[in-house]
Amino acid sequence: MRNIRSRLITIGIVTALAIWSLIPRTTTVRVRDPVTGLMRDSSVRRVPINLGLDLQGGIHLALEVDQSKGPVADPKEAISRAERVVRTRIDEFGVTEPVVQLVGGDRLIVELPGEKDPARAKSIIQRTAFLEFRITDMQNLFRAALPDIDKALRAAGVTAAASATPSAVSQLFSSDSVRKKGKKAAPDTSQANQAGALSALLYQGGIPGEFLVPEEQRPVAESLLVRPEVARLIPRGIELRWGTQVESRGARSYYALYAVEAKPIITGEELEKATARRDQMTNQSIVEFTLSRRGGRIFERETGRHVNDYMAIILDGKVQGTPPIIKSQIGQRGQIELGSRSLEEANDLALVLRAGALPAPLSIIEERTIGPSLGKDAIADGIKAGIAGVILVVTIMVSYYRMSGVLAVLALVFYALYTLAGLSGFGFTLTLPGLAGFVLSIGIAVDANVLIFERIREELAAGKSIRLAIDQGFARAMNAIVDSNVCAILTALFLFQFGTGPVKGFAVTLILGVLASMITAIFVTRTFFMIWLQRRPTMQTLSI
Amino acid sequence: MRRLFSNTTFDFIGVRRYAYLLTAAFFIPGLVLLLTRGLNYGIEFTGGTLVQVQTTAPVDIGTLRHALDAHGLTGAEIQSFGSDRDYAIRARLGGGGGTEAGEGTVAAVRASLDSTLGSGQYQIVRHEAVGPKVGGELRQKALLAILLSFGAILVYLAIRFEWRFGLAAISATAHDVLGTIMFISLMRLEVSLVIVGAVLSVLGLSLNETVIIFDRVRENERKRLKLDLPAILNLSINETLPRTVLTHGTALSTMATLAIFGGEVIRPFAFVMFFGVFTGIFSSMFIAPVALMYIRRRWPMKGAARAVTAPTPRAAPAD
Numbered sequence: 112m113r114n115i116r117s118r119l120i121t122i123g124i125v126t127a128l129a130i131w132s133l134i135p136r137t138t139t140v141r142v143r144d145p146v147t148g149l150m151r152d153s154s155v156r157r158v159p160i161n162l163g164l165d166l167q168g169g170i171h172l173a174l175e176v177d178q179s180k181g182p183v184a185d186p187k188e189a190i191s192r193a194e195r196v197v198r199t200r201i202d203e204f205g206v207t208e209p210v211v212q213l214v215g216g217d218r219l220i221v222e223l224p225g226e227k228d229p230a231r232a233k234s235i236i237q238r239t240a241f242l243e244f245r246i247t248d249m250q251n252l253f254r255a256a257l258p259d260i261d262k263a264l265r266a267a268g269v270t271a272a273a274s275a276t277p278s279a280v281s282q283l284f285s286s287d288s289v290r291k292k293g294k295k296a297a298p299d300t301s302q303a304n305q306a307g308a309l310s311a312l313l314y315q316g317g318i319p320g321e322f323l324v325p326e327e328q329r330p331v332a333e334s335l336l337v338r339p340e341v342a343r344l345i346p347r348g349i350e351l352r353w354g355t356q357v358e359s360r361g362a363r364s365y366y367a368l369y370a371v372e373a374k375p376i377i378t379g380e381e382l383e384k385a386t387a388r389r390d391q392m393t394n395q396s397i398v399e400f401t402l403s404r405r406g407g408r409i410f411e412r413e414t415g416r417h418v419n420d421y422m423a424i425i426l427d428g429k430v431q432g433t434p435p436i437i438k439s440q441i442g443q444r445g446q447i448e449l450g451s452r453s454l455e456e457a458n459d460l461a462l463v464l465r466a467g468a469l470p471a472p473l474s475i476i477e478e479r480t481i482g483p484s485l486g487k488d489a490i491a492d493g494i495k496a497g498i499a500g501v502i503l504v505v506t507i508m509v510s511y512y513r514m515s516g517v518l519a520v521l522a523l524v525f526y527a528l529y530t531l532a533g534l535s536g537f538g539f540t541l542t543l544p545g546l547a548g549f550v551l552s553i554g555i556a557v558d559a560n561v562l563i564f565e566r567i568r569e570e571l572a573a574g575k576s577i578r579l580a581i582d583q584g585f586a587r588a589m590n591a592i593v594d595s596n597v598c599a600i601l602t603a604l605f606l607f608q609f610g611t612g613p614v615k616g617f618a619v620t621l622i623l624g625v626l627a628s629m630i631t632a633i634f635v636t637r638t639f640f641m642i643w644l645q646r647r648p649t650m651q652t653l654s655i
Numbered sequence: 656m657r658r659l660f661s662n663t664t665f666d667f668i669g670v671r672r673y674a675y676l677l678t679a680a681f682f683i684p685g686l687v688l689l690l691t692r693g694l695n696y697g698i699e700f701t702g703g704t705l706v707q708v709q710t711t712a713p714v715d716i717g718t719l720r721h722a723l724d725a726h727g728l729t730g731a732e733i734q735s736f737g738s739d740r741d742y743a744i745r746a747r748l749g750g751g752g753g754t755e756a757g758e759g760t761v762a763a764v765r766a767s768l769d770s771t772l773g774s775g776q777y778q779i780v781r782h783e784a785v786g787p788k789v790g791g792e793l794r795q796k797a798l799l800a801i802l803l804s805f806g807a808i809l810v811y812l813a814i815r816f817e818w819r820f821g822l823a824a825i826s827a828t829a830h831d832v833l834g835t836i837m838f839i840s841l842m843r844l845e846v847s848l849v850i851v852g853a854v855l856s857v858l859g860l861s862l863n864e865t866v867i868i869f870d871r872v873r874e875n876e877r878k879r880l881k882l883d884l885p886a887i888l889n890l891s892i893n894e895t896l897p898r899t900v901l902t903h904g905t906a907l908s909t910m911a912t913l914a915i916f917g918g919e920v921i922r923p924f925a926f927v928m929f930f931g932v933f934t935g936i937f938s939s940m941f942i943a944p945v946a947l948m949y950i951r952r953r954w955p956m957k958g959a960a961r962a963v964t965a966p967t968p969r970a971a972p973a974d
Binding site for chain 1: 804811905928
């Protein structure tokens with residue numbers, strides 16, 4: 112009795128976990144904002160199973176460094192530069208869950224679910240990277256213009272959100288490096304309690320020209336900044352650039368927005384080398400870079416004029432990391448100190464610099480575009496085949512094994528649940544061949560039960576009691592089940608190793624299916640038999 | 656209690672000469688076919704472009720052919736994909752040119768359909784372009800996957816059973832893989848990634864079957880010391896026969912549902928698996944046990960309690 116109870120509890124827990132991992136949940140996805148055309152985070156509710164490109168439609172691209180126009184010195188390094196660049200452009204694709212992945216050290220895989228236009232996707236990927244260094248808005252010209260911008264917005268009928276703080280530039284953290292607001296920034300007394308539409312979204316960051324925008328407010332800020340009345344009032348010689356990462360301060364997350372000078376002091380063309388290292392003496396992470404001779408002369412002049420200013424490193428229009436301060440005049444060789452930041456971060460920055468300096472030309476070696484209607488048809492076909500397969504299996508099992516067959520079919524329900532939960536829980540992707548693998552593994556799942564039932568029948572035929580026959584049937588079938596399933600998993604593992612996208616999906620569902628079928632046949636069906644025996648202790652013949 | 660094939664006493668080992676004949680009857684023409692016609696590799700393996708179109712009205716394949724020829728796609732294959740509104744057009748790579756050639760193919764398909772149907776009357780639902788390098792790599796990887804899984808299984812069976820069992824199981828499985836490849840050639844199925852998956856599944860399935868029988872052999876050898884090997888083999892195959900029939904009955908029915916309802920991409924997979932189930936059963940009953948017998952005779956078990964007797968034409972049926 113106790114044994115049965117603990118088994119039921121185990122099954123209950125596993126089943127609850129499986130169901131929990133399959134209930135629709137809210138996930139954050141990047142979607143294109145219909146108003147501004149920019150990307151923002153949004154949340155959707157859906158069953159957490161990833162569908163492969165062949166089921167939901169989209170574009171799959173495999174790229175390599177183009178060596179047709181002369182050999183590239185270090186293709187592995189070049190492809191990682193390319194990967195870094197494509198990552199910064201990830202929003203431009205305009206799809207919810209893009210995948211950018213390095214495979215085998217020399218190949219870049221880009222998957223764009225839902226994208227229909229391969230030409231557009233390819234142009235984004237193959238565009239040459241552009242790196243520039245720009246001084247941030249040291250005179251706070253942009254901040255000074257904020258009251259006028261707010262006024263213009265108010266005139267245009269845009270008001271701040273009700274919850275916004277009623278000050279021009281909200282002071283998030285007091286910082287000595289930032290001048291306190293001048294009189295100019297104070298709003299009209301008549302509208303003192305009315306917040307500025309734009310300024311209410313911006314919090315002064317730690318350095319001049321840096322503003323922090325709460326993550327959820329970014330779409331609003333973006334939509335305001337593209338309005339013509341705002342664009343007109345942004346001071347001449349100043350441009351706005353977003354940072355790349357979300358930074359968390361306390362409980363909230365912020366995007367950095369930088370006001371930077373419109374004219375770069377130097378561009379990636381002049382950069383020759385960039386490497387990251389860890390300084391042994393100071394234990395600092397450092398990125399060292401070397402410029403061309405011409406670049407060195409320009410840089411020397413510019414940095415001489417901008418000592419103690421902050422320099423934003425901008426790749427493809429996005430500010431990378433926090434702008435470092437220029438401590439002194441720099442010539443051909445310079446270094447960026449990242450302090451206690453990790454070496455990984457330094458390596459990433461060095462990669463950014465190199466990506467801007469030496470664009471890696473990419474050639475497309477494989478391209479697949481699948482229309483969304485095709486995927487829908489495939490899912491519908493898969494479900495049809497699945498239902499028909501299940502009906503056949505149920506018919507065969509119940510008509511042949513009677514009550515025991517019913518128990519096996521019941522266990523099959525658990526099997527299907529566990530397999531799907533495995534797909535969802537481990538974040539694997541369901542592909543079209545994966546659907547086939549799932550239907551195939553229903554057939555395989557039955558095998559374990561058949562092995563057990565045939566053993567039980569043999570034991571019964573040998574004149575053993577029902578209880579003993581069941582015990583020995585399960586015990587004797589175990590070897591065969593384990594050995595045959597391990598062999599199936601071994602081949603599936605190699606398939607997984609070799610396969611790309613869709614075939615990998617097949618291997619994954621097969622492996623999960625075999626594991627789930629072992630668990631259900633050995634454990635779940637066994638428990639059902641135990642309950643059955645306990646309910647009918649005087650049973651004379653077993654319905655098998 | 657409903658029973659199929661229980662307590663049978665078929666003499667599987669005794670009729671092995673007929674099994675040889677059957678294998679030869681399939682393998683000799685199969686090999687000839689494989690060597691002369693070869694395999695119809697998909698663009699994943701050869702490199703090239705595939706464009707799948709769906710039209711609003713039925714199109715005649717001949718009309719399509721003419722239009723494609725007129726737009727320079729002379730070598731392209733046209734295949735109906737389930738109905739006369741769905742077509743797959745394949746242009747294999749002819750020397751040089753990466754996927755940039757793929758752009759040309761898509762443009763040419765568009766131009767031909769524009770001229771025959773008018774724009775807006777069709778939709779390009781799928782488009783794949785594969786460079787020559789990727790194709791070559793895939794072929795190598797597929798072969799490697801099959802060979803490596805052979806190796807791993809040999810090691811596993813050597814540990815769990817004994818190396819002679821492993822070798823016998825591998826020879827039966829190799830028979831099935833080869834037979835399946837011949838079947839693919841015979842049916843002119845296109846070798847796609849999905850088909851490679853099917854071949855590896857056949858490998859797994861056939862192995863599974865052999866392991867179940869060998870598991871019985873292992874058990875019976877411990878239990879019934881009086882019997883010689885052919886008798887043990889016969890007994891084991893007969894004892895596992897009900898399970899074989901039932902398991903593969905259900906497997907075949909799920910494969911049938913996949914073939915009927917699974918759609919055009921999955922259908923060839925189901926065909927291959929369907930064949931695989933039969934060859935898997937055949938090899939587990941006739942190839943693997945006989946192979947084990949010859950391997951044991953060639954390399955006798957050291958210090959074995961049982962003397963390996965030569966197979967007699969009429970081996971003693973079990974029980």
